[in-house]
Amino acid sequence: MSVRTRALVSVAGLTRILCLVAVLAVVGLLPWLSGKDPALTVLRARSAEQEATREALDAIRRDLGLDAGPLSLLGHWAADLLRGDLGTSWVSGSEVLPSVVSGLQVSLGLMAAALGVALLLAVVLVAPVLVRGRGSAGAFAAMLAAVPEFLLATVALLVCGVWLGWLPTSGWVGPEYMVLPALALGVPAGGLLGRLVADALPAVLDERWVELWRGAGVNRARIAGAALRRVLPPLVPQFGMAAVGLTGGAVAVEVVFAVPGIGRTALGAARSQDLPLLQGAILALLALGLVTGALAALVRRRLLGPALRDAGLSLPPVRPVRTHPAIPLTLLTVLAVAIGWGLLRDPYAIDTTARLSAPSWSHPLGTDGLGRDVLARLGHGAASTVGTAAAVCLLGLLIALTLGFLPGVAAGAADIANALPPVIVGILVAAVVGPGTGGAALAVTLLSWPALSAHAAALVQEVRASAFLTAQRAIGAPPWWILTRHVLPSVAAPVARHALLRLPGIALALASLGFLGLGAQPPAPEWGLLLDESRAYVERAPWAALAPAVALALLAGLAVSGAAYAQGRKVTRVRKTAQVAKEAPVGV
Structure with missing residues (x-):
């Protein structure tokens, strides 16, 4: 193993440990980081009728150890954890x-x-x-x-x-x-x-x-x-x-x-x-x-086995999934028509006389439990979800481009990020800042960068090893010039295309957090939230649940077919380039 490889492994291991400690510290400090007063939560759980006086709240804080400060709280929590003691529930009072x-x-x-x-x-x-x-x-x-x-x-x-x-x-x-x-x-x-x-x-x-x-x-x-x-x-x-x-x-x-x-x-x-x-x-x-x-x-x-563990064994290139360009275009057209039609309607107008109405000319996708037009809420929910997903994509791209130049740090942090599904991070973020669109976007952003970062790191390594950069260094080009004029442009464009292909998947992740109540809050017309709200009356009005379900399925189909089409175009372009190079005269 080379010295550079050993250094990367050491940095990755140290980063992995630091990230794990940071996650554990956040979990341990939840009572301190939470936006709500834990003493008030415990008081309400113990006795809903008791008045929240200053003396009562202070007594509970002393009981819970919250008055000793965050470091003391974290130390006591870690010590109890090592003894196998996870504490006592604030709501039920049980272990x-x-x-x-x-x-x-x-x-x-x-x-x-x-x-x-x-x-x-x-x-x-x-x-x-x-x-x-x-x-x-x-x-x-x-x-x-x-x-x-x-x-x-x-x-x-x-x-x-x-x-x-x-x-x-x-x-x-x-x-x-x-x-x-x-x-x-x-x-x-x-x-x-x-x-x-x-x-x-x-x-x-x-x-x-x-x-x-x-x-x-x-x-x-x-x-x-x-x-x-x-x-x-x-x-x-x-x-x-x-x-x-x-x-x-x-x-x-x-x-x-x-x-x-x-x-x-x-x-x-x-x-x-x-x-x-x-x-x-x-x-x-x-x-x-x-x-x-x-x-x-x-x-x-x-x-x-022992002989190949350090050999970096990899598979031959896989054959990409092929798809006809009409498939993503059709899915995109259907979604665009539904969203555009819904944007022309009012998503918040309540008509109690039309509650749970079946699809009709006046309400093409029916109404929900409050008489609101499902098509309108579908259209406006898509606009906000796609906008939030685009912002998450941009932040993930910036993080990936930064970490692409720090492969050891990126590899160690990615191991911890990959072990935390978005829902788990969403629960943590919601416990600290409360549920909402911003918290859901933060949770998805924290986990959206590893694949992009690995792509960026591979491109950075490839560009730095190219012959034209060696020539630039030989003629005395400064490092900043090489970075901004050659390395970054060569890396940013492919990684940006990769980030764009992940947009539908990020929108689905945001919808899943909304479905669990960790994202957008009522009365926001977010797709995951629409699906969750419709579960209460799914037997009486299945169309209210089917509309966001079909829209999410189309979005998933668009993610797959769009990525497959882009991959197919890339493979075709590479093959054409190789064929032209093969057929070109030796002197060209």
Whole structure:
């Protein structure tokens, strides 16, 4: 290992530790950072009738240790944590640890069932490639991977639970109660895993060793097993991130199906300002993410073996998902027409005589529980959501470009960021600054940069190693000139295009926080909030839930097809450039 590589690894490790300590400090200081007075919360929980006098509040502060200052509070919390004491709930007065353990057991059972669904779906997507040696998971798997868990959970509840009555829609009593939540969690993860493996397999099956094994008479099953072993090590970190995604997605799924898991516990604690219970739940969710990432790294090392652990093994280039340009254009047109039509209407006009009206000429998508026009709220909600997502994209781009020049720092911080799903960070931010659009945007921004930063770091390394920069240094060009005139322009444009492709995904993340009550607040016409509000009367007026659900599905489809089309154009452009270079005369 070179000196530079050792230095990068050391910086990444130190950054990883500092970021983890910072996250733990934020969790430990929640009672101090919270915008509400914890003493008042405890007083109201203990006795709603007692007057909030100064003496009563001061007594509670002394009881909780809040009058000793933030450092003392953090020290006492850390000392209790090392002893396995998570404190006492401010609302119920009971020990926090049993509640956290009980919720964690339910969530682990749900996640295990979801992982089984994901692996089964991944096998179905990968099997045709192993049998025929060709094919791809394609756009179908990519679409499944892009569907948000909260949206799939709502649709499953509406169709399988309400309309068809096949399965129970809430609670956690028997195995049948696990089916719909596990499907809602496992299908997107299975689509992601299946697509990753199925898209990488064709290139591996074209390698020379496969042809030699076939010529030697090795049976197909053994070749398939060896190909999977070749494919899996570079993809294991992605599998770990998919498992971490199950942690975040479980929060929304548990809320939709009223599952008493750790995610629903954390969300309920944040809403009631029960900060000791929230601290314990957040620690449990954070531990799940970190343990999952560590297990993924361990599995990768075991699959590689001692000879290849430091070799940087990577897969051959995968074949991109192809899509016709008409698909993203059609989806964009449908969304644009619906949004433009809705913007011409008043999203806040209340007509109690038209409550839960079915779609008609006067209300093309019906009305909600207050008689407000669903189409109007859909249009105005899209405008605000897309605007917020664009601001998040811009901030993520700036962070990525900055960290692209600090690869060690970026790698260490990215490990912690990838272990924290947006929902968990959204709960933390909401506990500190309160729920709202700004808090949701901050939560998504804090986690939106790792992929962009990795892209920027790779481009910076490539540009710095190019021959024309060596020539610039040789003629005495100053570093600032090289940075602003050559490096930044070469890096910023591709990373900006990458950030733009992530815009629909960021909008979906904001919608998921709105759905959980962590983003925009009523009466704002935000898509996730619209879907959450419509759940109360989904049996009487399913169109109120279907409208934002279909819009979010179209947005997910636009994210997938737009990215696939852009990737296909890039591959075509690179191939044309290579062909021109190959056919050009030697002297040119």
